[in-house]
Amino acid sequence: MPDAFNSLLHGFSIALTPLNLLWGFIGVTLGTFIGVLPGVGPALTVAMLMPLTIKLDPTGALIMFAGIYYGAMYGGSTTTILLNTPGESASIATALEGNLMAKKGRAGPALATSAIGSFVAGTIATILVTLLAPIVVELALKFGPAEYFALMIFAFTTVAAVIGSSTVRGLTSLFLGLLLGVVGIDSQTGRSRFAFGVPELLDGIDVVVLAVGLFAVGEALYVAAYSSRLEEKLEQLKGSLWMSKEDWQRSWPAWLRATAIGFPFGSIPAGGAEIPTFLSYATERKLTKHPEEFGKGAIEGVAGPEAANNASVTGALVPLLTLGIPTSATAAILLSAFQNYGIQPGPLLFVTQADLVWGLLASLYIGNVLLLILNLPLVGIWVKVLAIPRPLLYGGILVFATLGAYSLHQSVVDLMILYVFGLLGFVMRRWNIPVAPAVIGLILGPLAETQARRALAISQGDASVFITQPISASILAISFLLLIVPLIVQLVRQR
């Protein structure tokens, strides 16, 4: 334990250098600004702002990314509450009560409880990450390729089968992502696969291009086609921004409970922040002393899900940093940002890049404080951002989103692929096929393949290696059950 404390202190000495502090500050500000834009979730925000870090050293860049990641979530809650257009599925629960509070003229307290709740949950979760990460690293250092492979299969199962309304469609999305993942030069044998002689495809498909295509282009096509002609109602920010004594009393137990719900979901690779936000909403609804307010704008219904979202997103940094396994689309893009710097997250990262890891963790504490200071006083500015007319807003989003995809390799081929992914995103959105599994499949698929081959190389081709080692066997068994049980339930229900 003293080790972690000393490392963290060292981390603060890195994160608090004026330059890194500046990158963190720019990160949270830009992240909030972009995250506020309706229809732009955290994953797209990180993807869009990736080119800005081209010139930074890895530590500075990742500190800025952490700021963007957090800022985007704070910004997203503002939009959800004032506009009732959740930018990501994890904000749907917030939208339920938050927008109703805003309609009743209580937008201020709703924004305050979400911002302060995010701060409380984010800070507690960051402390837990700091304490937990070194322990997981100890464990992970004992893992061989077979265990890693099993963990990745587990992550695939949870993101595809557990999230969303249909296991079959979730898996379809995952397999599309896996298919895109094999395009290009095979890292083990140097053979090209499915590149069709296009040189740009030999390097593989970049996860940023897929994410921007699905989240920005697909979304813009969908909104243009199906809801660009609707009137939308932006709730005004009236009255006090501050929470009353009663608001505080009702909020803080919700924040703490939600942190306890959200963090475990994020830290075991159990698929994103959607489930814990709904669990927290249901918990608050059950425990509240004011059940009559639920469905009419109850403050617990905002405080809980927002805190759960932040806790689980922060918790997701544990598998990302210690195992190199992303459990959400945003984490997948962060992983690709690491890879762009030639860094492969995993247990060794804590040894080989200790400065970077602990600087990053320290910057999370700082980011949370910066956001708390920035977000509430500046809420007037964010509200103005929300008032930008839709045509200009989406024009701007696409200008910056396509820039993010183009500036990676300055390639027209990337722009063509981007448009194809946009069409795919439109179809997936219209027919309710989740997109996050595809993004995670694209980046995690090749890693899983590599681990499987390493495991087989060690066992000299004996495929039973995955089920004869206890850890790998039990993880695979759990994954199998998670996958198969919902399908059986569905089949039985149809009878």
Added chain:
Amino acid sequence: MRYKRAELILSLAILFLGIAVAIGTSQLSSAGGYARIGPNVAPMIISGGLILLGAWLSYEALSGGWRNAVPDDPETRGEHSFQASAFVWVSAGLIAQIFLIHSAGFVLAQAALFLCVARGFGSGKFVRDFAIGLVLGLGVFLFFVKFLNVNLPAGWLQPLLGGAGI
């Protein structure tokens, strides 16, 4: 039998994609070196998965529609009916960008994109939109070229913008 046509088409598309991957995979080498499994194994598993999923989705589409799907009627989804012109304008902007970026240059390509997307979202002010797109594109261009030292194509505006060009 009640079935949903669009869902069936998509399901069959997944199924055929799986078959196409299987055919493509048969031309890949199976030599795997130390690992014993070659570059063809992962695509084989993926094609198998896609075929299974495509078959399952087809079955769902044929037996009353995909489970837990969103309603087909846009009104029930809280949206309006499909606006083909909006879809086409946004698409046109993206395609124009692909054609313009290496000829007319980054700034004009982004301005064209902005103009078309704004038009797709119902704006009628062409001149204003083009001007905003131009300013945005120029701002990004200068920021990238002067500040980040990342070259973006200047294209037709090369004489004005100088230096950076492809």
